[in-house]
Amino acid sequence: MKRIITSIIVLFVVFLSACGTPAATAPSPQPQxxxxxxxxxxxxxxxxxxxxxxxxxxxxxxxxxxxxxxxxxxxxxxxxxxxxxxxxxxxxxxxxxxxxxxxxxxxxxxxNQLVVILPPNNPAKITSLQDLSRPGLKLVLAANVVPVGKYALQSLDQMNTAFGPDFKTKVLANVVSNEQDVKEVVAKVDLSEADAGIVYISDAIAAPDLKSIAIPANLNVIAxxxxxxxxxxxxxxxxxxxxxxxxxxxxxxxxxxxxxxxxx
Amino acid sequence: MTMLRLRSVRALRRFFQHLASRGHHDWIFVIPSLFLVGLLGLPILALILRAINKSFFTDALSPSALSALQLSLITSVISVGIAVAFGTPLAYMLARWKFPSKHWLELLIDLPVVLPPSVAGLALLIAFGREGLVGGALSQINVTLPFTTAAVVMAQTFVAAPLYVRSARIGFAEIDVRLEEAAHVEGANQWQLFREVMFPLAGRALISGAILTWTRALGEFGATILFAGNLEGVTQTMPLAIYLGFERSLGIAIALSVMLVGVSVVLLLLTRRLERKQ
Known part of the structure; x- marks a missing residue:
């Protein structure tokens, strides 16, 4: 029993010192x-x-x-x-x-503006925006309460006008998950679990190993x-x-x- | 309602009279306890109070609430089924057999109980994701698990099945070894012994383990959202709908929460009854 308690205390102290390293520097004269x-x-x-x-x-x-x-x-x-x-x-x-x-x-x-991101090895071989409507694709968007999810739907509306009447329906049928924020969309694409995602250009720049397909200005949304x-x-x-x-x-x-x- | 209130006021008065009749040292136990009970009880009370309004039933019966409820019930029942079908033999082995590194196997089975669900979700993704340890091979034969209802069941089974195995193992271990020996002498084989002796005697432990697993599976959130994603009707279970509903319509989130609290209370009452009878 004593040994168990000792080892728990040792574990706890190691834990504390691991998180406490930056705080261990000399206290600043003025309050933070x-x-x-x-x-x-x-x-x-x-x-x-x-x-x-x-x-x-x-x-x-x-x-x-x-x-x-x-x-x-x-x-x-x-x-x-x-x-x-x-x-x-x-x-x-x-x-x-x-x-x-x-x-x-x-x-x-x-x-900010939108862009389509693809995993590094582009498993679904997507080369154009029109490819997003190909049946069986795994597309991840943010939920429609998340700003980027709302913008993505607006952009799809514009693509619908440009690419044909059932484009948006087909694309939405490919959605496999509605994520809680834009970085979760990036994560699912980065792990290659999804074939494509719609995020901001800034997210594509922050994740340089991902491929991307630009959305032309007339089909894009300005956030x-x-x-x-x-x-x-x-x-x-x-x-x-x-x-x-x-x-x-x-x-x-x-x-x-x-x-x-x-x-x- | 007034009857209920009257009765609870009387009970409270009796409680304080009881306290006063004993030494004042009782407060040393009562006050700290009240703090913790308050912390545990007030949120549940607040949830129920907020749920009592006209829109409760429209929220509870809204299409997205119902589809989440349906999905949660189906997936959690399947998870319990898997836990029972595969966990019972495992629990029996753990309770009765002796083999090397058994304690490591027991540790592995207990691990998901203490692991944060987010760790479980990430681990599942890395194992069964499209480029995962096993998932890579699976995708060669066109099986992909993430974002499917199967992924929801896997996440629930991962976090909840260990509770069943644990309870069943204890149930089996408590059975007198001499009963088994007697059955062997009578000429029963391993399967007959299990079916005729072990299963009936450990019945209560198995059922209460299954109920605990069910409540845990119903409440699964972290592993599901990471591994299975969030899509209404496919992977959006009640806890996920509550999380999303929190930002869209608080009413639906509260209605679903109260439903989950209700189901959990009923299931806990059931396990307590089973334990008492034992």
Whole structure:
């Protein structure tokens, strides 16, 4: 019994020291402020990079992210999650929070467009958008409550007009899963479980080993991303500074690098 | 309703009178217990209170709720069937036979019980996915498992079957070895012994194990969403519909949750009855 307890304690200490390594550095003289940013899953790579620049400019600030589908983030904010900044992949989730007085005035900070992604070895040998309607294909989309899922359906509507009346029906018959956010669509395609997925151009850039098929501008959808500080934020100045940084030339350049379309 | 309330008020009063009649040290036990009971009970209470409104039945009977309910019932019953069919011989072997590395096999079977379901889902995907360890060979003969109802059953069986094996193993192990020896002397073969002696005597353990497996299979979420994906009518079971419904229509999510709570309560009551009779 004693030996069992000792080994449990040893395991626990090893666990703790493993997670505690970064915290073991000397405590900073000024207290750390944490800025909590809830951002659409598609912003993961760009925002992670931008947080380093922001933290370098604000020495005592740590930026913490929660990346998920915008609809999940909105629900979490509505249920009282303590958040400073919200960046959504669509207007409707932002508008809801603004009208509920949970978010301050929002502004569009970046745009994005859709692309079809394929696994590295392209098992279904897809070469064109028309191939998406081929029976038996495994297509993964985001659920229609997720912004990118909604945009994908809009884009399919436009393809329907271009490629024939039953194109959308045939494509939707190939859908094998409706995922919770865009990164889960990428994961299923990356694992080669799905033959194709519809995601943002920025996701294709963040996963360079995937193949992709461009969607021409007339069939594509322009996703507008709004950002706002939350009315319940205890770090209003810092939150405003983060929004300003995202809108600044430096922030826009980083977003552009990750495949987003800057405002100008 | 008023009768019920009156009765519960009386029960509560009796409870406090009972406390007062004993030494004040009882609070050392009561207060910490109340905290935990509150944590466990309040969410369930909140769920039920929120569910009591006009739209409950329209939500509960909406097409997406019904298709999730139907899929959950079918897949979980199949999972229990698989657990019983393949788990009973395994549990019997574990209870009665001696063979090398038996404790490693027991550890393997207990592992899914403590493993996070997301780990289970990822492991299933890497094993049975299109480019997985086994899935690669399967896709050569045009069998693909991810995103199918079969994948839902596999995920449920993976996380839930060990509960049945565990319960059955204990049930078999508790049977007096002399009974078996007597049956052998009478000339019973292994199968007759199992059918005539072991199965009836371990019956309760087998049934309560099967019910536990059923509740676990009904509640499976993490492994399913990773391995089977989410498609209404094909892989969207009740827990998945609740997760998605949380963002689309809270009403459907609450209606489905209350239904799951109800089913789980009934199944737990059943297992408790079985255990008491034992």
């Amino acid at each position: 402020t944490t800025l909590t940013v809830f951002a659409a899953a598609s912003l993961t790579d760009a925002f992670n990079e931008m947080s380093k620049t922001f933290e370098a400019a604000h020495p005592n600030v740590t930026v913490k992210f929660n990346f998920a589908g915008s609809q999940t983030l909105r629900t979490q904010i509505e249920q009282g999650a303590p958040v400073d900044v919200f960046a959504s992949a669509d207007m409707s989730n932002m508008t809801a929070l603004v009208s509920e007085k949970l978010a301050g005035a929002s502004q569009i900070f970046i745009k 507008q991303y709004p950002i706002a500080t939350l009315t319940g934020s205890k770090n209003q100045d810092l939150a405003t500074a983060f929004v300003a940084y995202v809108l600044s030339a430096g922030g826009q350049a980083t977003l552009k690098k990750w495949g987003f379309t800057p405002l100008q």
